[in-house]
Amino acid sequence: MNKVYCFYALHYLFVLNSVLCRRSLAPFDVRIDHHKVETTNDLIVNTPRPRFSWKIPVSDDALQRNIHQAAYQIQLESIKLTAIEKPFRWDSECILSSASIHVPYTNKNDLLPSTYYRFRIRIWTTNSNESSQWTDWIQFRTPIFDLYRYIINEDDLNWIGSTKINMNELRKEFTVPNTSPVKSAFAYVSGLGYYEFYLNGNKVDLSRKLDPGWTTYELRTLLVAYDITSNITIGTNAIGIKLGNGWYSQEQHGESAYGPPRLLFTLFITFMNGDEVKVFSDQTWTGREGSIKHDSVYNGEFYDSRNDRPNWARPGFNDSLSAWIMPDLLPSPVNMSLGGIIIVQDMPPIRAGNDALHFEVSTDEQQRSYLKAEELGDIKGARLADGGVLKPINMWSSDSGLIIFDLGQNMAGWCRIKFRGPPGYGVYIRHGETITLPDIATNRSARNIYTENLRAATASDTYVLRGDPAGEVYEPTFTVHGFRYLSVFAPPNALTKDDVECPFVHSETTLKGSFSTSNPVVNQIQHNIQWGQLSNIMSLPTDCPQRNERRGWLGDAALSVDEALYNFDLIKFYQNFLNLIVDVQRPDGQVPNFVPGNSYPADSNWGTALPTITWQVYRHYHDLLTLESYYNNVVQYVEYLHNVYNTTGLVNFPIRYGDWVPPPPQPMTNKHLITSFGFLHDVYLLINMSQALSRKEDTNTYTILYQKLAEEFHRVFFNSSINSYADGMQAAQALALALPGVVPANVRSAVVDKLVADIRQNENHVTTGIVSTAQIYPVLSDNGYHDLALELISSTTYPSYGYMFTNRFENATTIWELWNAPLTGPGMNSRNHIMYGSVGAWFYSHLAGIDLSSNVLTIRPRMASEIKKHLMSKLDCQLSTLYGRVHVSYTRNEQDTAPKSILLRVTIPPNVQARVMFEPLFPGAQCQTLTENKKTIWSSHTSMMNVREFIVEKDSSNELMVVHVGSGHYEFHASWQ
Template identity: 40%
Template structure:
């Protein structure tokens, strides 16, 4: 048998040698990104910093068509040229940068290294790479344009509006004397603005531009290429509708009142400039000034929280076209209005993150479902399929006093109504996440239960035109809801179509398993996250919050980046944090600050280092680390100063292990704050290593070692053989921190944790901070089956209880486990993402995809469990697709693995024993035995497999180092 094995190795080795000499077909750079925007999903890319990324294409053996492995990029060439003419393809662009053939395997975050680009200019790029097979890729080309690099000096526009009327509709006519080469709009509407050119909404899928910031510090502007909408040698018209959005005092509530300098609000205001390049290459600008005309449009009230009041009788369908004359409404000249920027350091900056869009334009699909067309949800999962476009035909609920509809999925969005009625009649809508049950608490009829909307109405009210099949749609607002009631007396409701709204993103992750409970949790995670990305990471979508609570953002960022491409959103979130950081390094609970403490609970401001570190892990992005490194250091030093005042025993807190399940004890809150403080110091050390700052590595390593000792001596309680009171969260957090629990106590602390879980019938009793650490701690401690048991529970308290109760089966994650327990819940959100942290454990442990920055061998270590028969996970990373699927076969004691890792990359995959004390019998790859129990492990590069070795940590496990490509493994155990 050994001779057969050696012969097989020789054949594989010979094959791999032949591959290097085979003819090749031309690959092409895939999934090109410019300034972190995917060119496949963005037709108009606006760049601040030219950074290029691409992934390496598959190549096939020309003899048998099999995919090659171990392909490495060995060189690339990048060119950038200025686009001189917009209609003459024969004209040669002006090349301003040509890297030449650069010998490098770098294909992510490649910096443009040419002469400085100019503002508001079109460019053409080209990318080519050479692979280790001898192949030269196709040269791919595309276009991008630049933002304004110095808007303070480059904009001649003024902020305009009116203090006499609610001027939310503005227009300006102008003549263009000749043909147009290009036309670009730079615009900021406070709070929101929608652009029309010659009667056409330039981008009808966009909502709520620009994004919410600390307006006194930083205001975002957006840009549109309107070349195709303008007419040369003609009169043109620009129109803008304005909404207040969060540019209103409605956003303030609770906590410390804002400083007077940060209070702002009505009237709405507009800053806009059109830069036009004419056919003779001369330029002209159209800017906002007092020549613009404005009026109060049909939307008489717009509020994020309260909704819209819209009088369709006041619509003027041709109001943004040239030559428009209004016989009814009064249009006044706009007045100059002061800028929202009141801080001396205030900046107008380009909104580089993706805009908020309505479905189906809000979500792209990059997982394999986009290629295969397989977009079905796993069997048994309830709710809306996230891959079906985010559009829902709401279903009438029978026997309702008021016509009420079920969307079937809890979403953030709005509904479009098609109705027929008489002019002047009123249609009103109300929204809710829950329905009342007749017979309970004196309730006579089923209807909306809006208790958890607290003090807001979430209503839209319309006065109708009276046209047949009239379409009603709210402006500048959204609601978090599953149910909608429509008050429309003597009006025929023809259809109710509801659309999800969220920041534009791409689904890059997919996780399924043999557990219906885990699959439903994953579904709920996806929708909870989508519902709470609205230019900031909000906490919930239905009540008077929707704030940038940092604790929620910190806990969900890892899983969010496994599931969605959200680079720009999180970079903007970090800038929001930097905008509100105080001179002493402290940070408030929310960013932009609107509610909560003006100095954050440590577990909330933990978002600053945590988000920065996770962006590095998922995108290998050192630029963001550099941008925020000093700010993070300031926060860590602030915490150090607070800790020195009273020690870790008296570490300050506001929330502790927030939302511990009701009827269960709450862990010592100073311990929770101390955990977050030590975690931040640990992250500071890691980020210092990323930036090669050895001085700070040494400084904060010394501090961490001191704090680790103090944590143990302060909180260890020998009477309970655990930390603090011995509750789950306390022990979990101590175990999660490196070098806190002494080695001689570690086993007993783990046993104490496991015993507590057993006492609670294998349920967790942790709040949001403890839950994020619980599952990784149990898995790493050797209690992976227990972690899976807790994750798949369906009785209170558990994730599964959210969709296995007698009130409503959840399609999103709740704010609390007890949200619908009678007499306890009632005002909690049913669409929250702070418990989404369990999803990171799905990817990192159940599937074993350990993303860690792509600077070294990528670790794949699936954790097997007797409670699952299979797991499938996919993540479409900046390097390319990673796919891991494993399946247990008890009939022959084998585990099969399908694994794909990106080209030009290496991975170490670990096969752990199928059951404790099992020994490996054989390993096959693609049907060929590459190792048997009687054979020696090998260290020869055979078709992408570099070596097989006993794992250095897990007893009985075997690890393999493999090059990029797809593999099919079969591992047998006895």
């Protein structure tokens, strides 16, 4: 756009707004290709046409409202060029646009591979007469885009390892000539199953663990890109790679195609004069068995530190005590005939400790201006903000002589333990989620850790001391445990709590949601959900982190994705998981029950992960490209279900798992109804996707199909003799009510009444499994029974979420797999499962009332009646969106003179329009006055209010009050009679 025209257009806009301010701060929280630049050290953009997002800064002045972006400018240029490379610069110039998320790179030329770039952004807003400051220049680099083609065409590049010995340490020395300054040194590493990368004696990325991400290796193997330019020295350099079995081991899967660890490595060093040095994995490397004698994800690690060679990855290393031999050339894990690829890992890695979790919202009670510490209640477990490393809160000697440490929090990770003892002394360490129950006959507890629920996983580590007189610290390398307790058998020295620290380990992410209320039961559930979710993001969403399973179950992932995206920034994580699903999608459209895996066909409530995750990622990030990328796969999957339906109808729609693990002794409701729900749910999602993408023909096709299925669902499953669905159980009613247009208007109230009656009959408890539990809370809130939903979530008797941490046996700090875990056998009894964590989405969508599903943000906290207001009289919720932080906080009956009232504080970020909705506080209530910052903006005694900034509407059908607002901080007070 012509700069002169842009200047006059902006000048007109600013005069129109009559606001003159000094130059504003620069945009912040900048993202490129969804990567958060503030928390990414080596920023790699794996696309030649990236997109940009940023947030608009505002001052602390609470009077600044209705701020919108008027224009933006992006400048991008190549840097660190060799003598033969041509400089590149792109300037978008001033673009009149309010777009601040997913803004495209619009230059006609693609970005080049293996190139450094930098960019900066500035904006114009409606509250300033000049541009903002520029952001600092932000550097990134591109990898080799067509990496697999390069690899298969490079004859000197091979996978190496050994079929003869446990070759888990490999090294290679190379020389860097002093002919020209080094411009760049890019390494690409894939060590299967896991690896660690050392250069010149130092680990390249200290907190990076369990690389690369777990995939169906024959179809997709991930290669990790490193910029090691600053680590390279002139002269001799040395590379060291440690290898672990990881998920590539036959021990984990019994996969005959998998085998011993192997390495693919390439290093490109480019000099300023254009010369190159390449280092490949080949038979010029040497390898040996290192200190790790055995490693297993399930069964832990055996580490003999007497085999440590401290300088093994340094130049000039000479080992007179070990045999370093030439590695074998091993076959690639990738099956080209199946379309397999090797590709750069484009999601955050697994990390340990404080590098694993970043924060966009506060979790500190002292920062909550609207909830006091005593109102929050005493939260059991560790705080996320404490640094990601847990210390024991207690220790004791068990009846069997073990030293037991209690971390006070169930988690995923491992421990660093300090030992001092003679060389060759072996220490056995075991992990567990709980301790043994008391003996009924003697009422005594052995206070040993309970490991039977780990099934075939030993979850144990063995460490053999080297005898360092100064002491030594053991920390596992290629395993991970799910645990709260650890036992140490016969340590060589007396241990104290200070000798143990345990890093929390999970895929790197950012906390973007914070939710607390005056209801301590809900606060503990929220705590348990967040810790359970983090424990189960380990390069892919797992079901549990402790036993011999830890698979990417699609059902668990589908149920938890909405909750996970409210709490954590995980778009790259879930895009990777969607890739894993479509990798194994069969030509007829079916997907398995878990990935990696071949459990075909999926139960419909498991296969729904493909459409559900696609839709939820779009809903939370408003990223149409995600819909476009996976839309055809979703259509293919829905058509597979459609073809199955054409054979079976809904009445016999196939079942595998159904409404998994309802609370004993409750049975499962009609299983075909449950799987039919999954089918209808996915057809409805596909209609929404096609509308978002303007696929009108598909919208029409699947709307007709859905209407047919909705009529059939009611006809087949409605039981007119009891005026409810199937056998009248809660699950059947909740699932039917959750499907739009299924329950006819003339029976809807009867179905809702049946659901409520069954809950009351069960003394205000659920009888639902994982599929219907995810639906029952929003169904109750949306159908006039929000009080009952609050009673259910506040319950502490069996079966309930509250029972998990108030029973007399054990206090949960994560979500259980089973409602009655302490009273059930070990076969399937995880204490850290995320599938029931689905209720966390209802916390944000209904209790805080934040709805992200449209371009207009909706804030509609669901209100308990005056009778039940004690269940939730205060709430505080923060949610960091791509536009900025949304803050919702309310206090019931805040003023003694207005007993039936609510004080609602709302913060809306810039560039956002919102509608704030006030629900009646009791049946039949009507709003009397609505004030903002103590100024009346609506009154029932005045036919019209003329208040600048606010458009107030009253919905006479349900007495809702609706206020339309722009960005800013607002304090509303609504009184009801």
